[in-house]
Amino acid sequence: MKVLTKNTDYAIRALLALAAKKGRYLSAKSIATENDIPYQFLRRLLQEMIRHDLIVSKEGVQGGFMMEKDPDTISVTQLIEIFQGKVQVSECMFRKQICGNRARCVLRHEIMRIEQVVQSEFEKVTIGKLLRDLAGAALKP
Amino acid sequence: MKVLTKNTDYAIRALLALAAKKGRYLSAKSIATENDIPYQFLRRLLQEMIRHDLIVSKEGVQGGFMMEKDPDTISVTQLIEIFQGKVQVSECMFRKQICGNRARCVLRHEIMRIEQVVQSEFEKVTIGKLLRDLAGAALKP
DNA sequence: TTAATTGATACTATATTAATATCAATTAAA
DNA sequence: TTTAATTGATATTAATATAGTATCAATTAA
Ligand code: FES
Ligand code: FES
Numbered sequence: 525m526k527v528l529t530k531n532t533d534y535a536i537r538a539l540l541a542l543a544a545k546k547g548r549y550l551s552a553k554s555i556a557t558e559n560d561i562p563y564q565f566l567r568r569l570l571q572e573m574i575r576h577d578l579i580v581s582k583e584g585v586q587g588g589f590m591m592e593k594d595p596d597t598i599s600v601t602q603l604i605e606i607f608q609g610k611v612q613v614s615e616c617m618f619r620k621q622i623c624g625n626r627a628r629c630v631l632r633h634e635i636m637r638i639e640q641v642v643q644s645e646f647e648k649v650t651i652g653k654l655l656r657d658l659a660g661a662a663l664k665p
Numbered sequence: 666m667k668v669l670t671k672n673t674d675y676a677i678r679a680l681l682a683l684a685a686k687k688g689r690y691l692s693a694k695s696i697a698t699e700n701d702i703p704y705q706f707l708r709r710l711l712q713e714m715i716r717h718d719l720i721v722s723k724e725g726v727q728g729g730f731m732m733e734k735d736p737d738t739i740s741v742t743q744l745i746e747i748f749q750g751k752v753q754v755s756e757c758m759f760r761k762q763i764c765g766n767r768a769r770c771v772l773r774h775e776i777m778r779i780e781q782v783v784q785s786e787f788e789k790v791t792i793g794k795l796l797r798d799l800a801g802a803a804l805k806p
Numbered sequence: 807t808t809a810a811t812t813g814a815t816a817c818t819a820t821a822t823t824a825a826t827a828t829c830a831a832t833t834a835a836a
Numbered sequence: 837t838t839t840a841a842t843t844g845a846t847a848t849t850a851a852t853a854t855a856g857t858a859t860c861a862a863t864t865a866a
Contacts, residue, residue: 525668525750525752525753526750526753527666527752527753527780527783529855530855530856531854552811562855562856564857564858565857567813568856571813571814574813581813582863583810583813584811584812584863584864585808585811585865585866586810586864586866587812587865589812604666609666610666611668612666612667612668638783638786638787639668641782642668642779642782642786645779645782649779670824671823671824671825692841692842692843693842693843694841703826706824708843709846711843712843712845715843722843723833723842723843724832724841724842725831725833725834725841725843726832726834726841726842727834727835727841728842728843729842730843
C-alpha cells in the first residue's frame with residue numbers, strides 16, 4: 525500500500541525547492557535537474573499547483589515559478605487531495621443487502637474516523653515544517 | 666486516494682460472512698452471491714487467506730471455507746498487508762543529493778511516524794469488532 | 807529578433823487492480 | 837461406483853491508474 529505516489533512526492537520536493545528560495549522565480553528546468561524529477565512531468569505538476577493557487581508563475585525569459593504564500597499553509601493533505609484525490613477508505617463496504625442504511629451504519633462511521641486520523645496527521649506536515657526539519661537535519665554531522 | 670482496494674474490501678466481507686457462521690463450511694459460491702462478490706475473484710482471495718492461515722477449507726461436495734480462529738485476532742492491517750502490501754508512505758523522498766543520510770533524516774522519521782499511526786488505527790479494527798458493530802447496527806430500527 | 811521560458815494538451819508506456827476462464831483433484835451422496 | 841459439487845492451482849484478459857514523453861503556441865527579457 526503506497527500512501528504517496530510519485531507525483532505527490534515530486535510536488536513536495538518542488539515546493540521545498542521553491543520555499544527555500546521564496547520570492548524568487550525558479551525555472552522548471554532548474555528544479556527538475558536539481559531534484560531528479562522528469563522535466564515534462566514536473567511541468568504538469570507545477571501547472572496543476574498554479575491552478576490550485578499554491579504557487580505563481582511568470583512566462584518568458586527569466587520566468588519561472590515562485591512561492592508567494594506562507595509555506596506553513598501548504599499541507600501534505602492538500603497535495604494528496606490534488607494529486608491522488610480525496611482520502612477515502614472505501615466507497616461503501618457493505619451496501620444494500622447487508623447494511624441498508626448508510627446514515628446510521630456504525631461500521632461506516634468507524635471507517636470514516638480512520639480517514640479523519642490519516643487526514644489530520646498529514647495536515648500537520650506542512651511544507652514549512654518539512655523545510656525546517658530538512659535544515660535541522662543538514663546541520664548535524 | 667483509495668485506502669482499501671476491492672480485494673481487501675471483498676476479503677473483509679467474506680470474512681464477516683464466515684465469522685457470522687463460525688465453525689460451519691460455506692461454499693465460495695454462496696458467499697459470492699450473498700455478498701455481491703465476483704465468484705472467481707473471491708475464490709482467489711479465499712485461497713490467499715488460506716495460505717495466510719486466516720481460514721481453512723474442505724474440498725468436495727458439502728465442502729467450503731470455514732473460520733476456525735477467533736475473529737478478534739484478524740485485523741484490517743493484516744488484510745491490507747496481504748492484499749495491498751505493507752503500508753509505506755514513500756520509498757524515500759529525498760535520496761542522495763538532498764538528504765544523503767537516511768539513517769538520521771528527521772523527515773523520514775516524521776513520515777514513518779504517520780505510517781505507524783495508520784497501521785495501528787487499522788489494527789484496532791478486527792473482524793470480530795466489525796461483526797459486533799454490524800450486529801449492533803442491525804438492531805436499531 | 808531571438809532564445810528561454812511557461813501554457814495547453816496529446817500521446818505512449820508501465821504497473822496495478824479487477825475480473826474471467828480452465829482443468830485437475832477431492833469427496834459426499836445418489 | 838458413478839456423478840455432481842466443490843476446492844486447488846494457474847493462466848489469461850480487461851480496465852484503470854500512474855508515470856513519463858512530446859509538441860507547438862504564447863510570452864517576454866535580453
Ligand atoms: S458500510 Fe455502507 S451502508 Fe454500512
Ligand atoms: S528522506 Fe530518504 S534520506 Fe531523507
